[in-house]
Amino acid sequence: SSELTQDPAVSVALGQTxxxxxxxxxxxxxxxxxxxxxxxxxxxxxxxRKHNRPSGIPERFSGSTSGITxxxxxxxxxxxxxxxxxxxxxDTSGNHLVFGGGTKLTVV
Amino acid sequence: xxxxQESGPGLVKPSATLSLTCTVSGFSIxxxxxxxxxxxxxxxxxxxxxxxxxxxxxxxxxxLQTRVTISVDTSKNxxxxxxxxxxxADTAVYYCARLTYDTVDYWGQGTLVTVSx
Numbered sequence: 001s002s003e004l005t006q007d008p009a010v011s012v013a014l015g016q017t018x019x020x021x022x023x024x025x026x027x028x029x030x031x032x033x034x035x036x037x038x039x040x041x042x043x044x045x046x047x048x049r050k051h052n053r054p055s056g057i058p059e060r061f062s063g064s065t066s067g068i069t070x071x072x073x074x075x076x077x078x079x080x081x082x083x084x085x086x087x088x089x090x091d092t093s094g095n096h097l098v099f100g101g102g103t104k105l106t107v108v
Numbered sequence: 109x110x111x112x113q114e115s116g117p118g119l120v121k122p123s124a125t126l127s128l129t130c131t132v133s134g135f136s137i138x139x140x141x142x143x144x145x146x147x148x149x150x151x152x153x154x155x156x157x158x159x160x161x162x163x164x165x166x167x168x169x170x171x172l173q174t175r176v177t178i179s180v181d182t183s184k185n186x187x188x189x190x191x192x193x194x195x196x197a198d199t200a201v202y203y204c205a206r207l208t209y210d211t212v213d214y215w216g217q218g219t220l221v222t223v224s225x
Contacts, residue, residue: 033211042215086154090210102153
């Protein structure tokens with residue numbers, strides 16, 4: 001079982017806003033990162049250290065954290081955003097990495 | 109541009125040892141950062157396995173640490189993973205990666221390892 005909990009699936013209408021959440025006690029102390037993974041591809045970092053966007057990631061991707069819940073928000077979802085999204089951080093001991101179970105985003 | 113490439117057998121027999129190597133180009137492992145392995149079993153999510161610093165200091169997923177060893181060879185700019193006593197549950201796409209603290213900023217393309225007789 002994962003120490004970070006994500007909803008298994010979320011859907012969003014094309015052009016609308018969607019929020020994907022990640023919950024875990026360790027998020028009170030450690031930052032969350034977010035990855036996008038499409039079938040047959042390696043994961044791609046889209047948000048790091050709560051709210052920072054790597055070079056080349058569209059501005060429609062944003063991140064935030066409140067308490068023990070981290071959120072990835074896509075403002076104006078596009079068809080190409082359909083993918084699995086994973087959060088990661090450290091476990092409550094701080095010694096090990098941990099990933100959430102992943103959220104499958106469907107753009108309808 | 110940092111690039112990582114996994115190599116190793118695609119098929120391993122049950123109870124045998126799975127061995128993978130990651131070759132890094134565009135960046136010297138000796139320059140810093142942590143280097144690690146992450147896997148994705150079919151139909152499941154990502155699972156952290158282990159990571160190592162260029163000095164050799166290593167960290168392991170507690171659920172796997174009795175069966176796993178990670179090592180680094182700075183002279184070849186490579187790092188490696190061994191998983192002992194494998195079962196079908198170890199079947200997965202294995203990714204090597206560069207870590208900045210807890211952020212995975214560069215990933216290899218991944219290699220599928222199937223455990224089957």
